[in-house]
Amino acid sequence: MSRYVALGSSMAAGPGIRPSAPGAPFGSGRSARNYAHLVAERLNLDLVDVTFSGATTAHVLHERQRSARPQIEALDGSEELVTITIGGNDVGYVPLLMAASLPAIARRLLAGRVRELFDRAARERALDDVADALRGVGTAVRGRAPQARVVFVDYLTLLPAEGAPAAPLSVEHADLGRFVCARLEDVTAAAAQATGCELVRAGHASRGHDGWSADPWAVAAGLPLPWRPAPFHPNAAGMRAVADLILEQVGKN
Structure with a gap:
């Protein structure tokens, strides 16, 4: 059986999508129905899923995360397929959206960190x-x-x-979130091209399937509760859609 290693953050792990992956480390948020598991099932691949909620590029390359070793150490050179979804935590993407969805009084209590997240120049850097x-x-x-x-x-x-409402986010905060999203898509595409990797444009494919839409692939603002998919993260339909995109990509050759 060919080997498949999945690397990435919560956007690949699937926090709150039931059931949890067997043996998943505490805090990883790793679902047995995330896109990696769905792709592995369809292609009959031997999956090594090391995705972990909160992961940054440093956790992929050289830093431990809780009890987990750097994700890249899961690679042994025998892989047929490797997928990577990373970068959002480096730029504070979901933390920005979570902060923007808080009541004003809560944002005031977290004043310093929130100001930094909402600083456009800091996001650009x-x-x-x-x-x-x-x-x-x-x-x-x-x-x-x-x-x-x-x-x-x-x-x-x-x-x-x-122009579409994204309550409880203000227009200003939603626009900043869109800016970060667009730039993150651009730099991911550039990295794939520069390093000879392939790209699945899940962001482009999911336009109109945001958490406020009639057919959401992601969860809108809300309380993070353990028995449902996390806010500002894929839901089960989103994971199925991303799996289909990956299957379409790897089936091209």
Whole structure:
């Protein structure tokens, strides 16, 4: 059976999508119905899923996360397929959206951190930094898995289109979220191209399937509760849709 390693953050792990993956580390939010598990089932691949909620590019490359070793260490060179969804935590994407959905009084209590998240110049600097980090991820993965098809999978669209309401987010905060989303898609695509990796454009495919839509692939603002998919993250339909996109991509050759 061919080997498939899934790397990434909560956008790949699937926090709150039941059931949890057997043996998943505490706090990883790893679902047995995330896109990696669905792809592995369809292609009959031997899956090693090391996705972990909260992961950054550093956790992929060289830093431990809780009890988990750097994700790249899961690669042994025998892989047929590697998928990567990472970068959002480096730039504070979902934390920004979560902060924007808080009541004003809560934002005041978290004043310093919230101000930094809402600082557009700080987000731009973080996006410049993650562009380099994503190229580092692509290069390192290609080096450790030289025979594999390495596929970057960008983030699902989380917010409705400009001009559409995204309550409780203000227009200003929603626009900042859209800016971060668009730049993150761009730098992910650039990293894939620069490092000889493939790209699945989940963000583009999911336009109109945001959490406020009639056919959502992601969850809108709300309380993070353990028995349902996390706010500003894929739901089960979103994971199925991303799995289909990956299957379409890897079936091209």
